[in-house]
Structure formats: structure tokens, C-alpha cells
Amino acid sequence: MxxxxxxxxxxxxxxVIGVLLSSAGWxxxxxxxxxxxxxxxxxxxxxxxxxxxxxxxxxxxxxxxxGAKLNIIEVPIAQIREKIFTDLFTGxxxxxxxxxxxxxxxxLLAGDYIYDIEQWYNDPRFPRWNKDDVVPGLADVVNKWxxxxxxxxNDYDCHTLNYRRDILTDQRWQAEFEKEKGYRYNVPPRTxxxxxxxxxxxxxxxxxxxxxxxxxxxxxxxxxxxxGWHFISLASPYMMVPSADGKPTRYKxxxxxxxxxxxxxxxxxxxxxxLEMLIRLYKAGNPAQLGWELGGAWNEFLDGKSIFNYGYGxxxxxxxxxxxxxxxxxxxxxxxxxxxxxxDREKGEWMKLAEPNFITNAIGPSWSIMIFKQTKYxxxxxxxxxxxxxxxxxxxxxxxxxxxxxxxxxxxFFTDQSFGEKKGEATIEDWVNQGWDKSDAEEYVKAxxxxxxxxxxxxxxxxxxxxxxYYDALDDQINAAVSGQVSPEVxxxxxxxxxxxxxxQLGVEKQLEYYREAIGYKK
Amino acid sequence: xxxxxxVRVWGMAIGLMLLTYLGGxxxxxxKTKQKHLPTFLLIPSILAILxxxxxxxxxxxxxxxxEWHGFTPPRFVGLNNFLNMFLxxxxxxxxxxxxxxxxxxxxxxxxxxLLVAVLLNRQIRGKNFLRTLITLPIFVCPVAxxxxxxxxxxxxxxVNALLKIFGFQPIAWLGTPNTALASILLLDIWQWTPFxxxxxxxxxxxxxxxxxEAAYLETNSSLAIFRYLTLPLIKPIIATITMLRxxxxxxxxxxxxxxxxxxxxxxxxxxxxxxYKVGLRQFSFGDASARAFFFLFLLFVIFTILFKIGxxxxxxx
Numbered sequence: 001m002x003x004x005x006x007x008x009x010x011x012x013x014x015x016v017i018g019v020l021l022s023s024a025g026w027x028x029x030x031x032x033x034x035x036x037x038x039x040x041x042x043x044x045x046x047x048x049x050x051x052x053x054x055x056x057x058x059x060x061x062x063x064x065x066x067g068a069k070l071n072i073i074e075v076p077i078a079q080i081r082e083k084i085f086t087d088l089f090t091g092x093x094x095x096x097x098x099x100x101x102x103x104x105x106x107x108l109l110a111g112d113y114i115y116d117i118e119q120w121y122n123d124p125r126f127p128r129w130n131k132d133d134v135v136p137g138l139a140d141v142v143n144k145w146x147x148x149x150x151x152x153x154n155d156y157d158c159h160t161l162n163y164r165r166d167i168l169t170d171q172r173w174q175a176e177f178e179k180e181k182g183y184r185y186n187v188p189p190r191t192x193x194x195x196x197x198x199x200x201x202x203x204x205x206x207x208x209x210x211x212x213x214x215x216x217x218x219x220x221x222x223x224x225x226x227x228g229w230h231f232i233s234l235a236s237p238y239m240m241v242p243s244a245d246g247k248p249t250r251y252k253x254x255x256x257x258x259x260x261x262x263x264x265x266x267x268x269x270x271x272x273x274x275l276e277m278l279i280r281l282y283k284a285g286n287p288a289q290l291g292w293e294l295g296g297a298w299n300e301f302l303d304g305k306s307i308f309n310y311g312y313g314x315x316x317x318x319x320x321x322x323x324x325x326x327x328x329x330x331x332x333x334x335x336x337x338x339x340x341x342x343x344d345r346e347k348g349e350w351m352k353l354a355e356p357n358f359i360t361n362a363i364g365p366s367w368s369i370m371i372f373k374q375t376k377y378x379x380x381x382x383x384x385x386x387x388x389x390x391x392x393x394x395x396x397x398x399x400x401x402x403x404x405x406x407x408x409x410x411x412x413f414f415t416d417q418s419f420g421e422k423k424g425e426a427t428i429e430d431w432v433n434q435g436w437d438k439s440d441a442e443e444y445v446k447a448x449x450x451x452x453x454x455x456x457x458x459x460x461x462x463x464x465x466x467x468x469x470y471y472d473a474l475d476d477q478i479n480a481a482v483s484g485q486v487s488p489e490v491x492x493x494x495x496x497x498x499x500x501x502x503x504x505q506l507g508v509e510k511q512l513e514y515y516r517e518a519i520g521y522k523k
Numbered sequence: 524x525x526x527x528x529x530v531r532v533w534g535m536a537i538g539l540m541l542l543t544y545l546g547g548x549x550x551x552x553x554k555t556k557q558k559h560l561p562t563f564l565l566i567p568s569i570l571a572i573l574x575x576x577x578x579x580x581x582x583x584x585x586x587x588x589x590e591w592h593g594f595t596p597p598r599f600v601g602l603n604n605f606l607n608m609f610l611x612x613x614x615x616x617x618x619x620x621x622x623x624x625x626x627x628x629x630x631x632x633x634x635x636x637l638l639v640a641v642l643l644n645r646q647i648r649g650k651n652f653l654r655t656l657i658t659l660p661i662f663v664c665p666v667a668x669x670x671x672x673x674x675x676x677x678x679x680x681x682v683n684a685l686l687k688i689f690g691f692q693p694i695a696w697l698g699t700p701n702t703a704l705a706s707i708l709l710l711d712i713w714q715w716t717p718f719x720x721x722x723x724x725x726x727x728x729x730x731x732x733x734x735x736e737a738a739y740l741e742t743n744s745s746l747a748i749f750r751y752l753t754l755p756l757i758k759p760i761i762a763t764i765t766m767l768r769x770x771x772x773x774x775x776x777x778x779x780x781x782x783x784x785x786x787x788x789x790x791x792x793x794x795x796x797x798x799y800k801v802g803l804r805q806f807s808f809g810d811a812s813a814r815a816f817f818f819l820f821l822l823f824v825i826f827t828i829l830f831k832i833g834x835x836x837x838x839x840x
Contacts, residue, residue: 082803089593111594223786288678290787291697296677465594469805476613480788483700494612501607505590505807 031067032125033380040384041084041098043367044074050314050404051099051155051367054388054397062387068380078224081107081468088113088374096375097384101365102142102151103471106464106514108370109145115371116148120382129153129389133409135452136419137246141460142366142408146517150370152382152389156408157364159233160447161195162301162309162316163188165332165439167207168198177201188334190356192234192277195308195337199284202307210304216284217308218300220292221482226311228475229363233310234281235274236359236459237339239265241351246456248521251346253457256470257499258345259521262512264499266474267492269350270343275481275488282482290483302327310336312364316444317401320436329437333447335454336361358455366461367405395426399434407448417449463518466506473498533574540567586812593806604813614814616789617797623704624793625772628711633765635712636719637757641749643720644727658721660714668710669781673697676706676782697783700790707778707791715771719764726760727753762835766826773822794818 040055047056052074059070073095075083081104087094088111108114120126134143134153143151167173168187178184181197189195199216208214220226236255243252250260257264265271282289286300294311298318301309304326309315316333319325338356343349369385371378387393397405398412407413413424431441462470474495481491503511515521547556547563556563587604591597608614639657643650674680676696683693696706730753738748754761776795779785785792785800798818802811829835 085593085806107594113594222784223788223792224784286678286698287695288698289695290699291676291695291703291783466592466805469807472800472805476789479786483787483790485700485788485790506592506595 031065033377033383034067036067036377036380037069037071038096038375038377038380038384039071039073039094040369040381041073041075041080041095041100043080043099044076045404046074048402050402054403054405055099057403058388058393062384065387066380066383068377068383070384088372091374093374095372096377097369097371097381099154099367099369102368103365103461103463103467105145105150106467106518110465110514113373114150115373115378115382116150117152117371117382117385118149120379120386121149126379126383127386127390129386129391129394132422133391133411135408135410137360137456137458138362138408138452140520141362141458141463141518143368145463146520151368152385153394153409154369154385154388155365155367155405156362157312157366157406158361158448158451159229159311159336159363160313160361160451161188161334161336162311162319163332163334164304164307164327164330165443166330167202167307168332173202173207188332189337191339192237192337193339196277196280196284199281199308203284207307208304214304215286215300215306217281218285218292218297218306219281219289219309220294220297220311221282221289221479222291222293222296223475223479224472225293225475227478227482228471230311231275231278231474231478233336233361233363233459234278235271236361237337237342237357238274238277239268239270239343240357240359240457240459241342241344241346242357242359242455242457244456246458248519251344254519254521255459256462256519257503257512257515259512259516259519260523262503262508262515264496264503265345266499267496268343268345271492272488273343275478275492278478279482279488290479299324304330313406313444313448314401314404316440316447317404319440320401329440331437331440331443333443335447335450358450360455360458361451362458362460364461366408395430399426399430399436401434401436407445413449414445417445419453460519464511464514466502466511469502470499473502540570543567543570583812584816586809587816589809591808593808597809600809604809605817607810608813608817613789613792613797617792617794620704620789620792621773621775621794624708624711624775625769627708628715628772628775629765629768631712632716632719632768633761636716636764637723637761639716639720640723640727641753644724654724658717661717661721663714665714665777666781668714669778672706672710672782698787700787703783703787703791707782710778710782711772711775715768719768722760722764723757726757730756762833766829766835769825769829770822773818773825 042052042055043050045052047053052072055070055072059072062068063070080098080100084095084098084100084104085107086092088108105114121131129152131139131149135156138156139149139153142156143149143153165187168185174184177198180201185194185198189198195217201216202214203216204213206213219230221230232255239255241252243249246253248254248259250258255265285306289297292300294314297309297311298315300306301315302318302325316331319327319331322328335358338358340353340356341350342353342357344351369381369388371381371385375381388397391409391411394405394409395412397403398407410419410422411425413419414426414428415424417424426445428438428441431445432438436444464470477486477491477495480486481488486494516523543563543566547560551559588599588601589597590600590603643654643657675682677683678693678695682696686693694702697703734752734756735748738752742748774795775793776799779791779793780796780799783791785796794814798811798814801807801814
């Protein structure tokens with residue numbers, strides 16, 4: 001009797017375990033990367049912060065699809081380059097890949113540290129994304145090096161202009177400005193000169209009605225941070241003579257170096273005028289700007305105390321956070337202003353223009369997933385990159401501000417916005433549903449669209465080897481010139497000398513080759 | 524490459540230490556063991572020093588004569604790194620900023636620390652509470668202090684709010700060259716004066732009360748007693764604390780790095796920040812190594828001069 005009861009119990013237990021195991025997925029087919037763990041480095045910003053936020057948000061879903069485990073390693077922004085290269089130089093193997101800034105691409109290629117992604121692009125095992133979906137011209141300066149793709153689409157950074165739409169469109173202020181300056185300003189301003197006039201006009205006035213004087217502009221000019229990039233963005237229309245098809249030639253559509261000789265162009269009159277403009281703008285804002293990182297400059301704008309701010313697209317999403325922002329629903333965004341004169345190096349004179357010289361801006365880290373050659377699992381890292389590049393995920397990422405991922409694929413734009421034959425697929429509801437103010441969202445997307453379509457000439461990020469040395473030399477001197485420690489002429493000549501020295505150290509011929517490939521220059 | 528090599532050398536060092544230990548433990552006879560035991564016991568330490576101190580030092584010194592950026596093969600450049608360093612205006616600027624920092628911070632910290640110690644060495648009410656309160660800043664991590672102070676010095680921060688109450692205009696503390704350095708100095712002094720105070724206080728408390736009782740029979744002037752009795756007695760402590768603070772301020776990094784990154788311009792870029800940037804931001808390892816060794820040499824010269832002028836060797840005898 002007891003034996004019979006035991007037997008029944010055994011069968012019942014066996015059946016129960018079987019049911020439990022199958023419901024827990026033990027009987028499922030083995031997934032593609034079952035049992036593999038990859039470690040991906042990313043900007044330290046937490047699970048709701050820029051760039052890292054998207055990795056955290058989609059981690060479970062990606063792990064479920066692949067069976068792999070994703071170990072996210074956060075690295076503070078100031079240590080990213082240092083950590084990556086220390087790991088790569090020593091063969092430490094900490095990172096299989098990195099959701100990193102594309103400006104280190106030259107350094108990575110110089111050391112042969114990363115895989116290109118061409119071998120996996122058409123492989124049906126991986127999530128599908130489309131090379132043609134990237135906004136025309138953008139892939140050349142972000143995802144590709146020469147003709148080869150190294151990164152799947154993820155984030156696309158650029159500098160755009162943010163302004164107080166409510167104040168600038170106020171007729172009372174418009175009339176006062178006209179009385180003082182003798183002309184009526186455009187909203188948004190179309191040239192840097194016009195922007196400076198407006199910033200100076202509003203600086204020191206209590207235009208927000210809080211009883212205290214407010215400012216014209218807020219910029220992140222702290223040393224070692226963004227001063228150099230702000231300057232380069234401002235300088236581009238003064239220096240880049242537009243080329244007919246957008247492709248760089250020796251004298252057109254180039255900014256950093258002469259693509260025939262690798263001679264720095266930084267001491268040219270166009271840069272000098274731009275630096276004088278930066279100093280003028282600095283004086284139309286809070287003197288504390290020289291001590292501000294990005295957050296400081298954003299806070300002042302979000303606090304409703306400055307008319308202008310220019311920089312990365314993060315400000316739009318931040319403006320929607322009503323706990324932090326007083327400017328939700330008051331935001332204006334556009335392409336950066338242009339100039340009515342551009343320095344023509346070929347002729348050695350200023351070229352006058354009937355319309356402002358706008359430049360497509362592609363300055364910024366444009367965080368992209370890099371696949372290191374030291375990894376044992378390059379395919380798994382590629383899968384992650386392709387997953388984030390795919391339409392559904394990528395679209396979700398750009399409409400959710402906390403991800404810090406900005407627009408750069410055509411389908412992310414509105415249906416009435418097009419890039420040649422490619423049309424946008426988004427509607428305003430896609431944004432409003434995420435908590436965006438309708439007009440802010442329209443302005444925000446419009447600014448990116450203007451940036452990518454109003455000019456064929458692209459200002460690329462400097463991606464060549466030794467980029468950090470070049471950048472530090474520039475950043476140091478821009479900061480010194482703005483703070484009045486050296487004259488603009490001396491500052492730019494010093495940058496020129498240092499850039500020459502760095503290029504010489506790294507090898508002129510090699511650097512020239514890298515530079516040409518980085519900007520897509522063909523002789 | 525180079526660092527990979529050092530990993531192998533590390534492995535060898537640890538292996539050698541293990542072998543030495545195991546060899547001594549199991550292979551030697553009792554008599555030999557007894558005779559050579561002290562030597563055997565010293566070998567692991569010598570090896571550790573050799574590989575953990577001497578080897579990296581030699582390695583870094585060798586690096587000072589190379590041009591190496593990590594992603595390109597190293598190239599021997601002789602004394603070029605040193606020559607370039609002397610021709611670099613940023614080198615002189617950083618040296619100047621560091622010296623200015625030292626020249627202000629060290630005397631203020633030592634003098635104020637000493638005066639507060641003398642004051643709180645007396646029988647005054649609440650001295651224990653005051654002593655505890657004064658020593659608190661020492662326990663704050665400098666980097667944390669830097670980041671907290673960012674909001675302290677903010678345009679809308681508490682310091683400017685205080686100024687506004689008294690009718691002054693807000694100041695961009697970290698936004699102009701002069702105020703930026705002064706702001707950092709102020710924090711350094713706030714944090715390290717208590718350390719000087721603490722050491723001086725313990726020194727003062729060790730002085731015999733009988734000497735003071737005898738001195739008071741001669742004079743009623745506290746100033747004279749301080750000048751002719753206290754100061755000579757605590758001279759070794761003054762020397763020690765001055766050297767310690769000198770060494771620390773010469774290497775100052777955390778506060779300016781977290782507050783200003785060395786800006787505006789070059790106003791707060793100290794020697795350590797400059798060397799860090801050259802080495803770990805720009806990956807000019809040879810150049811950074813040359814700068815680090817020059818600084819080591821400079822410290823050696825400064826301390827040698829101090830020992831000669833301050834007759835420190837006599838003090839410590």
C-alpha cells in the first residue's frame with residue numbers, strides 16, 4: 001500500500017516538475033547567444049540618464065531575444081577615453097564594446113582596435129536596419145570611415161540654437177529693439193551678428209519680470225569641457241566656403257586643416273572673427289559662463305534667465321521637465337545662425353553673400369556602439385548595436401528625451417519632412433504622447449531638420465588620431481582668450497603652433513591620410 | 524606592449540617571491556636556515572621594493588626619453604621631451620600657478636593653524652567643542668569638497684546670496700582668473716588649516732607646564748613667552764608641518780580639477796593638472812614622464828634648500 005502511494009506521489013511530483021520546467025522556458029529552443037555575457041561601457045548617467053538610459057531600458061528585451069547577458073559598465077565622461085585606451089593598450093579585456101564618442105575613431109583605427117560592421121550588415125541573424133535611412137551625408141562623418149561602416153546608427157549629435165520664442169516674438173520687445181538698434185530682428189536670428197545684437201539688447205534687462213536683471217545668452221565655456229566645440233560651431237560659417245555638392249574640396253567645405261598639406265587653418269581671419277564674436281557673446285551673458293559645464297548653461301536657460309543657448313539637442317527634452325524647467329511651451333529651436341561673409345582662402349579675401357552661409361553641424365560625440373577586436377563575442381556586440389539601430393527601438397529612443405539620443409535617421413522626422421525620396425514617418429502625436437509640449441516638439445524636430453537640410457556643407461567632428469591633443473590645445477586657448485588672458489590673435493597663433501607640433505609628432509603623411517578619410521576628401 | 528611587458532614582469536616578481544619562500548621553507552637545513560634566515564626573510568621585501576618601486580621608476584624614467592602615444596610604436600627622442608617642456612609656455616604657467624598657490628596656502632595654513640592652536644590651548648569655555656568643530660574639515664574628501672563647492676560658488680549659490688544681503692553684486696567666483704584661484708585657495712586653507720591646528724595643539728600640549736610657570740615668574744607678557752619660549756620649543760613641529768603642507772600643495776590636483784579643470788584659461792592649471800592632461804588625456808606618455816621627473820627633481824631641490832636654510836637637520840638632531 002505504502003509502495004503504491006509512493007509510486008503515485010513520485011509520478012505526480014514528476015509531472016508537476018515537468019510542467020514547471022516547461023513553463024519556465026527550460027524546454028524552449030536554445031536562443032542565439034545563450035550563456036554569453038558581454039560588457040559594454042557607457043557614459044555614466046544612470047538608468048534614466050542620457051545614452052546609458054537607453055541601454056538599461058532595453059536590456060531585458062535584448063537579453064530575452066538573444067539569451068545573452070548585458071553587463072553595463074558606466075564610466076564618467078571625463079574618464080571615458082582614458083578607460084577605453086588603458087583597457088585596449090594593456091589588453092585588459094574589460095570592455096567587449098563601448099557606447100562611445102565617435103571622436104575617438106581615429107585613435108581606435110590607428111591602433112586597429114575596432115571591427116567594421118560590413119560583414120554582419122546583411123546577415124539575416126541580426127536585427128535589420130537600413131543604411132539608407134541615415135540622413136544624407138551624416139553617415140560619412142559619423143558611422144563611416146572612408147567607405148566602410150564602423151557603427152550602426154544610434155545617436156547623432158549636432159549644435160542647434162535654442163531661444164525664448166515667447167520673448168523674441170513679443171511685439172513690445174521687437175519695437176524697443178528696432179528703436180535702439182535701427183532694424184527689426186528675425187525670429188530666429190539668421191546671422192551671428194544679429195544674434196549678438198539681440199543678446200546684447202536683452203542682457204541686463206529684466207525681461208522675465210522677476211525683479212532681477214537677466215541675460216542675453218548662456219554658454220558652457222568651462223575649460224576642459226565645451227568651449228572649443230562652441231567656438232568651432234560658431235566659426236564654421238565664417239570659414240567654410242560652401243561647396244556645390246557638399247563634398248569637401250581643398251578650399252571649400254573644409255575647416256580644420258588644409259586637406260592637401262595638413263596645415264592648420266586655425267589662424268585664418270575667419271577663425272579670428274569668430275573668436276571675436278565668441279568674446280562678444282560671452283559679454284552678453286553671465287560672467288560665470290567661464291565656469292560652466294553643459295549643465296550650468298542649460299540650467300540658466302531652463303530657469304528662464306537667458307534668451308539664447310546653443311549646443312546639443314539635450315535642452316529640448318530637458319525643457320519638458322516641469323520640475324526643472326520654466327520654459328516648457330516657450331522654446332524656439334533652429335539651425336545655428338550663418339554669416340553674410342565667409343573667408344575665401346583661395347583668394348585670400350572675404351566673400352560677401354546675399355544669403356546667410358548656414359552650415360550643417362555634426363559636432364558632438366554622437367554616441368555609437370563600438371565593437372572592440374579584443375572581444376570574444378563581436379557578433380553579440382553587433383547584435384546589440386543593430387538592435388538599437390532598428391527602426392522601432394531607435395524611434396522610441398529619440399522620442400524619449402531621457403535617452404539623450406538625437407535624431408539622425410529619416411524615419412524619425414515628421415511626415416511632411418523629406419530627404420530626397422526618403423520621407424519622415426513620425427507624427428506630432430508620437431512626441432506629445434511622451435509628454436512633449438506640441439509647439440516645443442515641432443520646434444525641436446524642425447531645428448534638426450533645418451540643420452540637415454538647409455546646407456549641403458557639413459561641419460564634421462574632428463575624428464583623427466590625437467584628437468584629444470588637438471582639442472585640448474584649442475580649448476585651452478579659447479578659454480584663455482575669452483577670459484582676457486591672451487588676445488584672440490595670440491590665442492589662435494598658439495593653437496596653430498601646437499597643432500603643427502602634434503601633427504609633426506604623429507607624422508604629417510599619416511595624419512593627412514587619416515584626415516582625408518575622416519572628412520571624406522578625395523583628391 | 525609596454526604595459527603588457529610589465530604584467531609579465533609582475534608575474535615573475537611574484538613567482539620569485541613564492542619560490543624564495545618555498546625554497547627557504549622546505550629545502551634548507553635547520554642550521555643553514557638559522558644562519559641565513561634574516562637574509563631569506565628580507566628577500567621578499569627587497570624583491571617587492573625592486574618590482575613595485577624601482578622597476579616602475581626606471582620604466583617611467585626610460586619613458587621620459589621616448590615619444591609614445593599608445594597607438595603608435597614608441598620612438599627614442601633623447602632629451603627632446605625635456606627641451607620641449609622648457610619651451611612650452613603652459614609648463615611655465617603651470618609652474619607659476621603652483622608656486623603662487625604654495626606661497627599663499629602654506630604660510631596661511633601654518634600661521635593660522637598655529638595661532639588657533641595657541642588660542643585653544645588655553646583654558647577657555649567650550650574649547651573641546653571648538654576643537655572638534657575646527658577639525659571637521661579634514662575629514663572631507665577633497666574631490667567631494669570640490670563638487671559641493673561648485674554649488675557654493677554658483678552665481679545663485681549661498682555665497683552670492685550672502686553678498687546680496689549685504690548689498691554687494693554677485694561674483695562669478697569660478698568665472699574670472701583672479702577669483703577662481705582665490706576661491707580654490709580659500710577652500711584649501713579651510714580644509715588644511717585644521718590639520719596644522721591639530722598637530723600644533725598636540726605639540727603644545729606636550730610642552731611642560733613647569734617651564735611656563737618659571738617663565739611667568741620672569742615676565743607677564745604672553746607675547747614674549749610665545750616668541751622666546753613656545754616658538755623655539757615647537758620649531759621641529761613647525762618644520763614638519765611646513766614640509767608636509769609644502770609637499771601636498773605642490774602636488775595640488777583634486778580641488779582645482781573638480782572646480783575649474785584648471786581654467787579660466789590657465790589661471791588654476793597646476794603642475795599636477797598639466798601633467799595629468801599631457802599623460803592621461805593626450806596620451807603623450809613620454810612628455811608626461813619628463814614633466815613628472817622634472818617635478819621630482821624640483822621637489823628634491825626645494826627640500827634640499829629648505830633643509831639648508833631652515834637648518835632642519837639641526838632641528839631633527
